[in-house]
Amino acid sequence: xxxxxxxxxxxxxxxxLGLAKAVDxxxxxxxxxxxLGIVGESGCGKSVTALxxxxxxxxxxxxxxxxxxxxxxxxxxxxxxxxxxxxxxxxALIPQDPxxxxxxxxxxxxxxxxAIQLHQKVAAQQARKLTIEVLEQVRxxxxxxxxxxxxxxxxxxxxxxxxxxMALSCKPKILIADEPTTALDVTVQAQxxxxxxxxxxxxxxxxxxxxxxxxxxxxMCHKVAVMYAGSIVEYADINELFSKPKHPYTxxxxxxxxxxxxxxxxxxxxxxxxxxxxPKACRFAPRCSYVENSCLEDIPTLEEKIxxxxxxxxxxxxR
Numbered sequence: 660x661x662x663x664x665x666x667x668x669x670x671x672x673x674x675x676l677g678l679a680k681a682v683d684x685x686x687x688x689x690x691x692x693x694x695l696g697i698v699g700e701s702g703c704g705k706s707v708t709a710l711x712x713x714x715x716x717x718x719x720x721x722x723x724x725x726x727x728x729x730x731x732x733x734x735x736x737x738x739x740x741x742x743x744x745x746x747x748x749x750x751a752l753i754p755q756d757p758x759x760x761x762x763x764x765x766x767x768x769x770x771x772x773x774a775i776q777l778h779q780k781v782a783a784q785q786a787r788k789l790t791i792e793v794l795e796q797v798r799x800x801x802x803x804x805x806x807x808x809x810x811x812x813x814x815x816x817x818x819x820x821x822x823x824x825m826a827l828s829c830k831p832k833i834l835i836a837d838e839p840t841t842a843l844d845v846t847v848q849a850q851x852x853x854x855x856x857x858x859x860x861x862x863x864x865x866x867x868x869x870x871x872x873x874x875x876x877x878x879m880c881h882k883v884a885v886m887y888a889g890s891i892v893e894y895a896d897i898n899e900l901f902s903k904p905k906h907p908y909t910x911x912x913x914x915x916x917x918x919x920x921x922x923x924x925x926x927x928x929x930x931x932x933x934x935x936x937x938p939k940a941c942r943f944a945p946r947c948s949y950v951e952n953s954c955l956e957d958i959p960t961l962e963e964k965i966x967x968x969x970x971x972x973x974x975x976x977x978r
Contacts, residue, residue, distance in 0.1 A: 666686050772786040
């Protein structure tokens with residue numbers, strides 16, 4: 660059963676050069692107790708998708724069309740007051756940069772307790788107790804002592820744990836983790852992924868994991884959506900996608916993964932298209948080594964080429 664369903668979502672930004680389509684006709688489902696990976700190059704619309712789900716698109720952007728169905732209700736139809744009760748309480752976001760997301764003039768305990776008091780309606784003393792408990796859950800050593808420390812007193816990995824603690828403080832049904840391991844060293848990355856995995860198992864929550872790292876996707880996710888230029892180009896079970904990638908862009912991403920005994924990585928030639936001036940047909944065609952005349956005629960639709968394996972490509976059956 661789907662916990663979250665994104666239906667034909669489009670997000671645009673008004674710029675001096677024209678209308679930028681950051682997310683264009685996006686559709687996917689998030690099942691209960693599952694982990695969905697969203698992967699793609701920088702600028703493909705991954706983070707904008709996360710902000711759209713939270714209804715936090717900054718000006719001059721706006722959600723132009725579509726539906727975001729959570730627990731059977733379209734979040735786009737809710738008043739801001741009702742959405743505030745969903746945001747952080749039932750759907751929580753771990754933002755990309757914990758240093759800029761934490762307020763430097765408040766202690767980490769004050770910031771977590773604020774969210775707990777807002778959503779759980781408990782007294783300050785109880786909120787502090789719950790804050791210590793959630794800090795211990797994310798494995799911050801000496802949580803009782805560190806609750807009154809400021810963000811600058813924590814390392815990058817510890818600040819990321821604080822953001823995870825804040826997101827978990829109200830036990831949400833959905834956790835959106837936007838690049839949770841970016842700028843962390845390999846050892847700390849492994850610790851953060853292990854923490855997210857144990858949290859997902861313990862709470863039984865659903866996770867949307869946004870990343871450009873296919874290794875993280877392979878380790879964490881049940882299903883994966885590959886995004887390119889604001890649209891999903893491939894969507895499948897994780898094992899199916901890694902063993903039988905179908906879209907030329909996905910194949911290119913797979914070929915760019917470092918492997919033993921490989922002297923040179925295979926890059927994807929060219930650059931992603933401008934979101935202000937998108938191609939009239941397939942958006943990947945200018946960079947695709949399999950391109951045919953039919954690729955330049957129409958925008959391909961995301962179709963089920965194999966059972967539960969969706970691909971946005973007209974030439975997949977002929978390759």
